[in-house]
Amino acid sequence: MRIARARITPFALRLRAPIPTAHETLSLRRGWLLALESADGHLGWGDASPLLGFGMEDEKICSDALASGARVLLGREPCELDALLDDVEAMLPEAPGARAAIDFALHDLRAREEDRTVASLLAARRGDEPRPSLEVSFLCTGRAPGEVAASARQALALGYATFKLKIGIDSLGADLARAHALREAIGSAARLRLDANAAWSPTQAEVALRELAAVDAELIEQPVAADDLASLARLRAARRMPVAADESASSERGALSVLEADAADVIVLKPGALGGLRAAARVAVCASAKGCGVFVTSLLDSAVGVHAAAHLAASLPGPRPADGLATGELFERDLAPGPRIADGRLWLPDAPGLGLEPSPDAVKACRCGEPLEIVA
Ligand SMILES: [Mg+2]
Incomplete structure (x- = not known):
């Protein structure tokens, strides 16, 4: 080349x-x-x-x-x-x-x-074939409980089965109201994923996870600061809900430290933050060796970054939690059409490479x- x-x-x-x-x-x-x-x-x-x-x-x-x-x-x-x-x-x-x-x-x-597709190139490194489609989660929008519930109901009607809610934004009371409104909107069968984006002190996180246990969350991303692996590990050990490391795992070194500290049940792989597909695939291999789950998300990237992350996700062995890649619709206008999403699944394009051409x-x-x- x-x-x-x-x-x-x-x-x-x-x-x-x-x-x-x-x-x-x-x-x-x-x-x-x-x-x-x-x-x-x-x-x-x-x-x-x-x-x-x-x-x-x-x-x-x-x-x-x-x-x-x-x-x-x-x-x-x-x-x-x-x-x-x-x-x-x-x-x-x-x-x-x-x-x-x-x-x-x-x-x-x-x-x-x-x-060949990038997913096929990546999967071939493990002597494997990529999957043609992936379950993707829906990121709920809105700040008030009613707005969150309305956005979730629309997505539920489109076939999504995993819903993600950003919390740690207002008071714990407000977070609880939004989380309960979301659970009520999506019913008991759908998966509800929480993301606190490192908002809480260890004590606040302990209280929050105890209170939030009632919404039966699939997992919570990053309840405490990125560098506080001891607290992350303690929250994981308390078993209120599975704990995912995101900000803590936003560099390759950080992700490996999380794995060494047994600080998370799941690692969030962001190829855009980890320095690319090869680095993210290395982290996935280490996580798998430790029995730690992974899912892939974009950084609210353009369609290019979303396609790249989707090819990585399709190359990884399953079953895994839903990937956070249904973000293209959040933009007024993008550099290219995003990957096709139907019934809560993202379908990889068949065209060679990443399968997109920015117009x-x-x-x-x-x-x-x-x-x-x-x-x-
Ligand atoms: Mg996150």
Whole structure:
């Protein structure tokens, strides 16, 4: 594989409705679209949209890292995918978002060259076949209990069976009211997933998990601070509900520390934060060896990042909890159509690579600055 040209386009995607989290209220997702063109004319796509709450680089570091990473790739002699990925990991240790964008684009290119999907390329590393579809969770919107329930009822009618609620935003009383409204809206058979985004002190978390046990949650993501693995492990051991590490596992080193500390029942894999598909797949292997579950989510990424995460998810062995990849509809406009979702399942595209082509019109509409062109 030899890279002949790169284009880095800054974009901003507006959310239809703001999404409150314990870190911040998100109304816009800014990032960079990376196109890598190989010498034989294939195009590979990647995106980077760093979120500071996940220990990622800031926007300046990310865009500088993307440009310097692309320049180094363009100067390389033809070589294998893993050799290029080794270089990118060594060169950009402090820029996981930029690494992920380059990793996505290189996997896309390699898979197109081999005329197979990225999921098939990833699964083949384990001598396996990818799955054609994945169960995905629905992220409830709205702040008031009635709004949460209304958004969940709409999704229930569309066939979703796993519903995720952001909590730790207001008081515990308000969280309880929203969680109970959600459980009432979806019935007892559906799975209800909670995400506290590191909002609570250890004592607050203990109280919250005791109170929230009544809503029969499938799991709770990140009840305490990312670096407080001792508290995470204690909450897990208390068995009020399964505990998932998300912010704690947003870097590869962090994820391995969670596994060493037996601090979680489940690891949330965010390829966009972990530095790409290869790093996320490594974490999945370590989690499986420890008997720890995994599911895959995007970082509220563009359709490019969602496709990349979906290919990783499809390459992993099942059964697993539902993946958090039904986020495309949350944007007013995206860089490309998202993967097809029907009856609460995401269907991987059959086309080679990531299986998407951002349309020039959509990219133009989402652009928020001049693209940077780099030619070998
Ligand atoms: Mg989370």
